[in-house]
Amino acid sequence: xxxxxxxxDLTTAEIDKMLDTADDIIANPKKYSxxxxxxxxxxxxxxxxxxxxxxxxxxxxxxxxxxxxFSEAQSSSAAKxxxxxxxxxxxxxxxxxxxxxxxxxxxxxxASMNSTVPIINAGDGGHNHPTQTLTxxxxxxxxxxxxxxxxxxxCGDLKFGRTVHSLIQALSRYENIKIILISPNELKVPSYxxxxxxxxxxxxxxxxxxxxxVLPELDVLYMTRVQRERFxxxxxxxxxxxxxxLTREKLxxxxxxxxxxxxxxxxxxxxxxxxxxxxxCYFEQALCGKxxxxxxxxxxxxxxxx
Ligand code: NCD
Numbered sequence: 001x002x003x004x005x006x007x008x009d010l011t012t013a014e015i016d017k018m019l020d021t022a023d024d025i026i027a028n029p030k031k032y033s034x035x036x037x038x039x040x041x042x043x044x045x046x047x048x049x050x051x052x053x054x055x056x057x058x059x060x061x062x063x064x065x066x067x068x069x070f071s072e073a074q075s076s077s078a079a080k081x082x083x084x085x086x087x088x089x090x091x092x093x094x095x096x097x098x099x100x101x102x103x104x105x106x107x108x109x110x111a112s113m114n115s116t117v118p119i120i121n122a123g124d125g126g127h128n129h130p131t132q133t134l135t136x137x138x139x140x141x142x143x144x145x146x147x148x149x150x151x152x153x154x155c156g157d158l159k160f161g162r163t164v165h166s167l168i169q170a171l172s173r174y175e176n177i178k179i180i181l182i183s184p185n186e187l188k189v190p191s192y193x194x195x196x197x198x199x200x201x202x203x204x205x206x207x208x209x210x211x212x213x214v215l216p217e218l219d220v221l222y223m224t225r226v227q228r229e230r231f232x233x234x235x236x237x238x239x240x241x242x243x244x245x246l247t248r249e250k251l252x253x254x255x256x257x258x259x260x261x262x263x264x265x266x267x268x269x270x271x272x273x274x275x276x277x278x279x280x281c282y283f284e285q286a287l288c289g290k291x292x293x294x295x296x297x298x299x300x301x302x303x304x305x306x
Contacts, residue, residue, distance in 0.1 A: 001115075001116070001117065001118060002118055002300055003108075003112040003115070003118050003119040003120065003121075003300070004118070004119075004120045004121060004130050004131070004296065004300065005108055005109050005112055005119070005121045005128070005130070006121070006128055006130060006166075006169070007128070007130040007133045007134075007166045007167075007169050007170045008169055008170075009130070010130075012173050012174070014299070015134070015137065015170070016147075017299075018134065018292065018295045018296060018299055019134070019137060019138050019141055019292065019295070021294075021295035021298065021299070022134075022138050022288070022291040022292040022294065022295040023138075023142070025291050025294050025295060026291050029062065031305065032062070032063055032294065032298075032305070033062065033063070033064055034063075034064035035063050035064060035298060035303050035305065036060060036063035036064050036065030036297065036298070036301065036303065037064040037065065038065070039060075039063075039065040039066070039096045039097070039301060040060075040065060040066045040067065040068060040094065040095045040096050040097075041056065041057070041060040041065060041066070041067050041068075041069075041095060041096070041097050041098070041099065041297065042067075042068050042069045042091045042094065042095035042097070042098045042099070043056055043057060043067065043068075043069035043070075043071070043098075043099050043122075044069055044070060044076070044087065044091060044098060044099070044100045044101070045069070045070065045071045045072065045100075045101045045122070046072070046073040046076070046078060046100075046101060046102045046103060046107075047073075047101045047102065047103050047123065047229075048072075049071070049101055049122070049123070050264075050265065051263075051264060051286050051289055052099075052101065052122050052123060052129075052131065052132070052289070053069075053071060053099075053101070053122070055286070055289040055290040055293055056099045056120075056122065056131075056293050056297075058290050059290050059291075059293040059294040059297060060297060062290070062294060063294055063297060063298065065297075068094065068095060069099075084102065084104075084107050084110050084111055084114075085110055085111070085113075085114040086114075087111075088100075088110075088111040088114045088115050088119070089114055089115075092115050092116045092117050095117060096117055096301060097117055097118045097120070097297060097300055097301060098111065098115065098117060098118070098119050098120065099119075099120040099122045099131075100119060100120070100121065100122055101122040101123040101124070102123075102124050102125070103125050103229075104124065104125055105124050105125035105126065105127040106124060106125075106127070107124055107125075108120070108121035108122075108124050109121075109124075118300040118301070120296065120300065123162055124162070125162070125230070126159070126160040126161070126162055126227065126230050127162050127165065128162050128165055128166045129162040129163045129165075129166050129263075130166050131289070131292070131293060131296060132162075132163040132166065132167075132263050132289070133163070133166040133167045133169075133170045134292040134293075134295075134296060135263075135285060135286075135288050135289035135292050135293075136163070136167050136222070136261060136263070136285065137167075137170060137292075138288045138291065138292045139259075139261060139281060139284065139285040139288045140220060140259065140261070142288070143259045143281060144219070144220075144259065147171075147174045148174050148175040148176050148177065149175065149176045149177075150176075150177060150178075150219035150220055151177075151178040151179075151180065151217055151218055151219050151220070152171065152177065152178070152179055152180070152218065152219065152220040152221075152222060153179075153180040153181075153182055153211075153214055153215070153217075153218045153220070153221050153222065154167075154168070154179065154180070154181055154182065154183075154189075154222045154224070155182040155183070155211055155221065155222065155223050155224065155244050155246075155269075156182075156183060156187070156223055156224035156225065156226060156243070156244055156269055157183065157187045157224050157225065157226045157227050157240075158181055158182075158183040158187055158188055158189040158224070159183070159186070159187040159188060159189065159190060160187070160227035160230035160231075161224040161225075161227060163224065163263040164189065164222070164224060165189070165190070165193055167222065168189070168193055168197055168198070169193075169197055171203075172197050172198065172201040172203050173201075177203065178203075178204045178205070179198065179203055179204070179205040179206075180205065180206055180207075180208065180214050180217065180218065181205060181206070181207045181208070182207075182208055182209070182210070182211050182214060182244070183207075183209065183243075184209060184240055184243045185209060186236070186240060187226070187240060187243075188207065211244050211246075211250075212250060212253065215250065215251075215253055215254045216253050216254060216255065218254065218255065218258060219255065219257065219258065219259065220258070220259045220260075220261060221246075221254070221258060221259070221260050221261070222261045222262070223244070223246060223260065223261070223262040223266075223269050223270055223282075224262065224263065224269070225262075225265060225266060225267050225269060226240055226241045226243070226267070226269075228241070241267070241268065242268055242269075244269055245268055245269055245270075245271060246260070246269060246270045246271060246274055247271040247273060247274065248271065248273040248274055248277060251274065251277060251279065254279070256279075257279075258279045259279060259281050260274065260277070260279050260280045260281055260282065261281055261282055261285055262282040262285070263282075263285070264282055264285075264286060266282070270282070
């Protein structure tokens, strides 16, 4: 029985295979339409979500399976004081696989230690978001044709942005990736990302507060939202929320071949006038999320077609 708590729980070969499966699902959806017949996915979401929860649910339906769950802590027994461990032990009686999002870092790990079915971390606080990373990798690979030899800029809230932490961890295992970290000084990546991931793996990286000065170098630009819900002070959030706003005008200096990603939801950081630019890939990215989650559910349930 396997869970996905951190993206590094998967080997590079396993990730590459999962992306291959996702590509095959996109090309031959009918082949996969009944493979999870009789299986149930539980989505336990203790925090708001649109894309992650709905793409998990759509993924399970498109595999011929069924879905149960809750979309807010208030409608579950967590509101009565139940622990994550007890909730997990209970849901294992009803479902074959569980996707969990929780505001507390480590909650899905606790769930996996109390589970008889695979647990998928669908985002834990400001820590990790491995299935968004699979989504991002699939999108980059479909756009660039490979997962090596590019320069990627991460821009925005790199401190609390869990999607950034997981994607940097994943990219640290591919060849010739250069990373540019663009954030206000208050929202730099946590030191473990710098020391245990970037430096330890000898990844070429630099830090800056100025997006425009590095924009022409980038092959991929990964924009992020300032994570309001993780701030202790609303005033601090208001001061930092509009640090970066990508506009069509600013993109004039960027490469023609740039791929613009954003895990979404966007607030102000990408102006809507960018949406029609052929370099804007964030809604396509949201679509990739469904296919890669189909591949992940199959893998964790041990369903192999070939
Ligand atoms: C992200 C998240 O939940 O961390 N959203 C998502 O899953 N696509 C990004 C965010 O909320 O800013």
